[in-house]
Amino acid sequence: MTKNIVIVGGGFAGTAVAGALEKALAKSNDQEYRIILVEKKSHFYHAIAGLRSAVLDWDSRILIPYTDLFHNKRNKVVQASVVQLEKGEILLDQSIEEFGDRVAYDYLVLATGTHYPSPAKASALTYEATHANLESLRASVKSAKSIVIVGGGPVGIELAGEIRDVYAEKKITIVHAKDNFLDEASSPNVKLRRSLLTLAQKNQIDTIFNDSVDLPSDLKNHFYSPEDGIVKTNKGQMIENVDLVLLAFGNRPETAWLKNSSLGTEILNANGYIKVKKTFQVDHADLSNVFVLGDAADLSETKLAYRIGAHAPVVVENLVQIAVKKGKPTAEYKKGPDAMFITFGKKQGAGVLPFFGGLTQELGYAAR
Ligand SMILES: Cc1cc2nc3c(=O)[nH]c(=O)nc-3n(C[C@H](O)[C@H](O)[C@H](O)COP(=O)(O)OP(=O)(O)OC[C@H]3O[C@@H](n4cnc5c(N)ncnc54)[C@H](O)[C@@H]3O)c2cc1C
Incomplete structure (x- = not known):
């Protein structure tokens, strides 16, 4: 059998x-x-490319059906x-x-x-539903003049970069609970965190650090338009004339x-x-x-x-x-070198590469 x-x-x-x-x-x-x-899900969702789908419809490239996963017909994908x-x-x-x-x-x-939260990952189960969610997000991003991104980890920074690459004029504010981008505990590289701040400033991304957004309790979606255009922070700041809030944490x-x-x-x-x-x-x-x-x-x-x-x-x-082989397990995992590269749109980014004990590398800084 x-x-x-x-x-x-x-x-x-x-x-x-x-x-x-x-x-x-x-x-x-x-x-x-x-x-x-x-x-x-009916389709693999390419999370690494997912954030660009906030501004670009390349859904048919980042949602890949499982139909060709196996070559041998005895192996199966079950949805x-x-x-x-x-x-x-x-x-x-x-x-x-x-x-x-x-x-x-x-x-x-x-x-x-x-x-x-979407668009970093997708929660809908079919191609059609995921595409509809992304279409709705793209329309909201396109029409918004002022956007608040909640979370200044890699996803929040990359999302800001994707939006800035396509829309030079929009006001973008990142609200982050730490004293700078990322988190000192998980990303202790001070140079990288500083590079990311420089990158944000050169691209006119506003930042509010050491604070967090007071989110609506009945939040059902991964993005929303705040009532009266006002976003309140937990420390009492009011960000006014906001058209769209995007979640980049969790x-x-x-x-x-x-x-x-x-x-x-x-x-x-x-x-x-x-x-x-x-x-x-x-x-x-x-x-x-x-x-x-x-x-x-x-x-x-x-x-x-x-x-x-x-x-x-x-x-x-x-x-x-x-x-x-009916034997015992022979292979053991050894963690490889640490590397992290945070992109900011198509041409910019900063990262730590695994050379000389961790080299901080900045890319781009092309004049806008
Ligand atoms: C925005 C973003 C950018 C990233 N960029 C990079 C990068 O540049 N480089 C890099 O190396 N990494 C990057 N990552 C991290 C990378 O995406 C993850 O490490 C990777 O997705 C982990 O793969 P996984 O298969 O373990 O989990 P997942 O990708 O989360 O896949 C899990 C799968 O399991 C399915 N599933 C979950 N629960 C169930 C269930 N109960 N029943 C059936 N199916 C279930 C899900 O639908 C999903 O398809 C990025 C992540 C994000 C969010």
């Missing part, structure tokens, strides 16, 4: 494992396993949300042909990543569904990330056949897609070792 290796989540991590595992199983002449990737983890099976939010409302697994890979692990079973709850740390060993097996005595990688894994490193290039080979090697 065919056995299942199930991957939950078809972001950068899930698709990297799916592609590499399909090749590795073929190389081992394996006939025992098929791969099933369960993803709630459903996984709502519960049990030993040997996962439960779905709906009944799917061939499987019903659950999928049995012999091996499981958790790759559910993180949630982020990255949180997509793991709440694991709380629907005691087994799932046991593998979460206090912040909702999944406890992981160096082999990428979930850190739980009863779950040596369950792996986790990507943004959802509890690893003390920046949550960036380039790291997945080093996660996925370890997961695949260990899966082949255990599942196909």
